Amino acid sequence: MRIRKQPMGDRNICGARVEERRKEIGMKQKDLLTQLQIRGIDLNSSGLSKLEGQIRSVCDTELVALSEVLGVSVNWLLGLE
DSSP states (O other), X not given: OOOOOSOOOSSOSSXXXXXXXXXXXXXXXXXXXXXXXXXXXXXXXXXHHHHHTTOSOOOHXXXXXXXXXXXXXXXXXXXXX
C-alpha cells in the first residue's frame, strides 16, 4: 500500500470517506473503478486517486454510484451520519 504524497485537498468532502470505506472492505482501487464502470461512471485511476485525496470534485452521479458500490449511504459519504 502506498502512502499519500500530497496533503488532502478541499475540493470535496467525501473523498476521505470513500478511501476509508474502500480500505475497510478490502477493495482495491482497480476493483472500485471496475464497479463504477459497470454503473456507467468512467473514471480512471488518476481521477479516483484525486477524488480520494479531495483534489477533484465529485458529481452527483458519481456520489450515488460510490455509495452503491461501497454499501453506504450518500449521507455517510458526505459526513452527515
